[in-house]
Amino acid sequence: MLDLLGRRSGRIVLGAVAATAATAGIAYASIPDGDGTIHACSLNNVGTVRLIDPSKSGLQGHCSNIETAVTWNQKGQAGAKGDMGATGAKGDTGPKGDTGPKGDTGPKGDTGPKGDTGPQGTPGAQGDTGPKGDTGPKGDTGPQGIPGVKGDTGPKGDTGPKGDAGPKGDAGPQGDTGSQGPAGTNGASGYQIVTASTGIPGGIEVTGILPCPPGKRATGGGWTTTDNDFNVRVVGSGPSADGGAWTGGMFNSGTLTAQLTLTVICITAPSGSAPLAASRTAKAPTFRIVKAGSAR
Helix, strand or coil: CCCCCCCCCCCEEEECCHHHCCCCCCCCCCCCCCCCEEEEEEECCCCCEEEECCCCCHHHCCCCCCEEEEEEECCCCCCCCCCCCCCCCCCCCCCCCCCCCCCCCCCCCCCCCCCCCCCCCCCCCCCCCCCCCCCCCCCCCCCCCCCCCCCCCCCCCCCCCCCCCCCCCCCCCCCCCCCCCCCCCCCCEEEEEEEEEEEECCCEEEEEEEECCCCEEEEEEEEEECCCCCCEEEEEEEECCCCCEEEEEEEECCCCCEEEEEEEEEEECCCCCCCCCEECCCCCCEEEEEEECCCC
């Protein structure tokens, strides 16, 4: 591999195993806190993240003035709502309830004023008085006079109060319950932090890959140094192609050796398991010194 400035390059491969603990170490963390919140610090203009415990002092519990505090929790998102079950068959209609008693009749409205009397018919001519004869049969009733004009209708009387409602009939039987829709998928679980450390001499670039435990996937990660040395810069940081590890590289532009830590945050793929907040020793972190030289 060529050096950035064309200087002589060197290559050193470090395996993070128990036998090389003198040059690389494994760290543990028990996070989140009691209410499930995870606290961390993001290095400004770089994006690397380190976890902190607010109950501790110094950089173990607080962010520096070149970092931004961030928080999140380990609870997964709620699964999608299941489809609505089919509607059950409609129950039979219950028998009709008995008719309630008839309400009391309202009071009679006031009688309207009497209409004007119509004009009297013209009287017939009087006949000559004849001898008194035998009493004849009673004559036919004369025609009725023309009726008078109808008077105005009086105002309508007030409506009587409504009668009491009859008792409600018995309800019909309930229809069968529809089948339950399928359950939504479970959220993520098995939250776990894995870290591995190594020294990075001055003028050296170190690359690393840190896998999650079997069955877990990387959701975040990054690089940190013990004293946040500004001479040690990130040249790469991100998940592996299969999503099961965190990888990247760091370059030390200074002259002194710094202690470097690679972190990966892992979760279990949604499967209904309970959340697990624990740390573990990295199974196979790999660090490599890939070049020597100074930064441009």
